[in-house]
Amino acid sequence: MPYSEQTVQSVRPWSDKTFSFTLTRPQDFAFENGEFVTIGLKREGKMVARAYSIVSTTDRDHLEFLSIHVPDGPLTSQLAQVRPGDSVWVNSKATGSLTLNHVLPGRVLYMLATGTGLAPFISLIRDPATYARFEQVVLVHSVRTVSELAYHDEISALDNPHLHYVPTVTREPFATPERGADLFCTGQLSQRLGLPKPDFEHDRVMICGNPEMTHDMTTWLKDAGWTITNHRGIGNFTTELAFVAHHA
């Protein structure tokens, strides 16, 4: 059986569009920080399952997720209703391309996230191994509204001199209104943080966000000489889609 039945432990709403929840962790469930797993709900005997990045770190005995709420979404219209004690099914196999092994060690690790694309990076910024491999870590989280800045207070409270957290809000007044990708590409991001200009010899980039941002950043980085990690080898940047866009 690839799926095991797990129990919701807690639910935390962030906005009308986003929420986090924790589940019991399946026995012998192995994963790397930054990976995703397929989770699902059973409705009238049928499983509806979708990919979810794991927010919690490998050393915890629960699994934490950050979810979108798509009102007519087959999974999330139901998932948004779960309460502690309810069941969620978790696949036994985690995978993904946003682990520390997907980029070479380096000087600055840039993590560029939009929306729920933040999820894998919460796991990675909580992992001491991240700071053993990189001198500085920059986490940029771009969202439309302030209430979508999930984990803002926890990240701000980490008080880690090697972690630079840059929340940006594009559709409401906010101190940083630019899109994270634009801040990176124009060089403003490193400049504002007092870091050297990003350079593929020394620095690394991880991207997790909406398909358009991920595509645009991939093109921009490749044009600028960066190499993506794929089956041919480990490059200096790696990406994962935060979701797949289905067009009706």
Ligand SMILES: Cc1cc2nc3c(=O)[nH]c(=O)nc-3n(C[C@H](O)[C@H](O)[C@H](O)COP(=O)(O)OP(=O)(O)OC[C@H]3O[C@@H](n4cnc5c(N)ncnc54)[C@H](O)[C@@H]3O)c2cc1C
């Ligand atoms: C590798 C991978 C990792 C993922 N990790 C997460 C995660 O950690 N958290 C999460 O909420 N979702 C994540 N997703 C998306 C997730 O698999 C589902 O698409 C999402 O839960 C919605 O499911 P649904 O059945 O309600 O709607 P779906 O039919 O799956 O999606 C309907 C539409 O909603 C939009 N949509 C879907 N997911 C998102 C999203 N996350 N943000 C903004 N718009 C979206 C898209 O336009 C999509 O076409 C991930 C997807 C992939 C491929």
